[in-house]
Amino acid sequence: GESVGLHLPTLSVQEGDNSIINCAYSNSASDYFIWYKQESGKGPQFIIDIRSNMDKRQGQRVTVLLNKTVKHLSLQIAATQPGDSAVYFCAEIRYGGSQGNLIFGKGTKLSVKP
C-alpha cells in the first residue's frame, strides 16, 4: 500500500556501537523525508531531513541515506549512547500532496545497552 513503514519494530545495540534504522516507502513520488526521535511522554523531535534529489545527508553523529531505486531510507547513528534510546520514525511528504500531510511509519524502538 502507499505508506511509510519500517523493517524492524525493535533494535537493541551496545553503547558505543553504530545503529542503523531502516524505513521503506512505497510511493516513488515522495519528495521529502524526515527522521524524528520520540522519547516517552514527549513529542517527535526533528533529527535530520533529506530531499529526493539527494542520496546522503550528514548531521552530528547521524547520517541519512536515501535509495530511490529500492525506495529505502536509513538512519545511521554513530557511537550510540544511552540517550539515543527512543522510538524513531521516518516520515514523508509526497510531491504534489498537502504540505501539511506528513505520513509517518509505525516506528522503531531503539534500546541502548550500557
Place this chain on the structure above:
Amino acid sequence: GAGVSQTPSNKVTEKGKYVELRCDPISGHTALYWYRQSLGQGPEFLIYFQGTGAADDSGLPNDRFFAVRPEGSVSTLKIQRTERGDSAVYLCASSPNGQSNQPQHFGDGTRLSIL
C-alpha cells in the same frame, strides 16, 4: 516560548463531554498542524493551517472534530460528544511557512483519556 507549547498536558473526561486542546506554535511560524497518535503508532495527520485558514482538513475523522486559529497564531482543537475511541495523544506542530521542504517541529502533546 522557544518551542511549540500544548495545554493541557493531560486531560481526562467522561464520554459525551466536550473538550478543547490548545496549541501555541513557535513564534512567527505561519503553518500549524494537528496530529493524533495512538499507542504504538506513528502520528496521523488531522488538519493543517496556513495563517488563519484551514488549508487541509482531510484528516479530521468526522464532524465531531473542529479546529480554529482565529488570529493566525494559537490554535484550538475542539472535540464534541467525545467517545472512548478518541483517547490518544494529540500533537501540534508548526513550521515557518508551510513549504514542503521544511521540517515540522512538534510539541509534547495533550494526552486525552475518555472514560
